[in-house]
Amino acid sequence: MKKPAKLFMAAALSLSIIFSSFTAGASGETDFMKTTLNNNDSISRLFESKPEYCLYCGEVHTGAGGQFKRFFHEAAYFFCGIFGKYPADGRMYFTFDTLDIGANEPFYFIHAGDTHVSYIDERDSGDARLVDTANKRIAYCPKDLRMLDDLAVKAKELDALIVHTGDVIDFVSQKNLDIAKDFTANNDVFACAGNHEYHVYIWDDGEDYARRDSVQNKVNASFANDIYYSVRVEHGVKFIAIDNSFHKIDKNQLDLFKAELAKDDMPVILALHVPLYAPDIFKFQMEKLSYPHPAWLMGVPEEIMREYNYEEQWIEEQKANEATEEFYDMIVNAPQIKLIVTGHDHAHFVSQVTPTLKQYMVDTTEGQIFMVR
Numbered sequence: 001m002k003k004p005a006k007l008f009m010a011a012a013l014s015l016s017i018i019f020s021s022f023t024a025g026a027s028g029e030t031d032f033m034k035t036t037l038n039n040n041d042s043i044s045r046l047f048e049s050k051p052e053y054c055l056y057c058g059e060v061h062t063g064a065g066g067q068f069k070r071f072f073h074e075a076a077y078f079f080c081g082i083f084g085k086y087p088a089d090g091r092m093y094f095t096f097d098t099l100d101i102g103a104n105e106p107f108y109f110i111h112a113g114d115t116h117v118s119y120i121d122e123r124d125s126g127d128a129r130l131v132d133t134a135n136k137r138i139a140y141c142p143k144d145l146r147m148l149d150d151l152a153v154k155a156k157e158l159d160a161l162i163v164h165t166g167d168v169i170d171f172v173s174q175k176n177l178d179i180a181k182d183f184t185a186n187n188d189v190f191a192c193a194g195n196h197e198y199h200v201y202i203w204d205d206g207e208d209y210a211r212r213d214s215v216q217n218k219v220n221a222s223f224a225n226d227i228y229y230s231v232r233v234e235h236g237v238k239f240i241a242i243d244n245s246f247h248k249i250d251k252n253q254l255d256l257f258k259a260e261l262a263k264d265d266m267p268v269i270l271a272l273h274v275p276l277y278a279p280d281i282f283k284f285q286m287e288k289l290s291y292p293h294p295a296w297l298m299g300v301p302e303e304i305m306r307e308y309n310y311e312e313q314w315i316e317e318q319k320a321n322e323a324t325e326e327f328y329d330m331i332v333n334a335p336q337i338k339l340i341v342t343g344h345d346h347a348h349f350v351s352q353v354t355p356t357l358k359q360y361m362v363d364t365t366e367g368q369i370f371m372v373r
Helices: 003-022 063-083 128-137 144-158 174-186 209-220 251-263 279-287 302-307 312-318 322-333
Strands: 034-036 093-099 107-112 161-164 189-191 229-234 237-242 268-271 337-342 349-354 357-361 366-372
Touching (some): 144 174, 161 237
């Protein structure tokens, strides 16, 4: 291509991007039930810091062509700031609900999950399988870094605790662990493990406790709390995070949970990666989610698993053990458990586990803001 043609294309690209900044979604939070983070952005961020992701589109641009694209994207972002409008595409959005459970004083927390950070750097470049995994998975969630950043900005705005229900990272790499460590160290984050916290080579390394145990210590070291089992009290409300990432828990977790519930009658918010079985969420997953699968739930009765049309391996792994069955029964019969927050299935759904117990499943680009009173 001749140089004038290239210049013409570059000019056309820049004008197109800048024009799109004028027509980007409005940033005003007129409806607090579903808001974007856009009005919290500032063009000063162009000068204060330069994040790894592109401020305009949220992707990570690499190579000479990527730098060229980012230059014009930053120009568009600048014009967005002047006109007070930022593109909503690829941004985390926030829904809002209240929870009256007897907190000592009102406070906010934000539930999020399944951000699936998917990077490697030179430290893992010698592992060909991991390089191949990263190349395949980066397209799965290209705006993951901006999702974490949007979440952090909104949490600071509200002085809110972030409750992350797993899959902060997509697979175990040095870069991903560094990102998780930075996110949890610089923000007030309380997390449970997701199944991807223990994946190295996606889908060809199974999901079992032996593999979890092989990476658990170094993964756990990148989080601010123990993602296997943790308890935290906020304003008279107890948050309990339990790793049920393989659709079950073990006896040690069950014993810890029993002892915690026996201590007092403090209201409990339970953070799990895999949602708890209930008829409504089972129906939603079997009928509404677009890919063939079993219902990715914990505690599905074996007699209804016959509805599954999927690999036997995943069905076997989902079957509950004794500890999980007892854990399920405790949850649905413990009056101090006031809310369950989960992820894993990349969709928004509010499940009625019992007449008095709701379960919120979060989408990948959604932050659920709760005002707890």
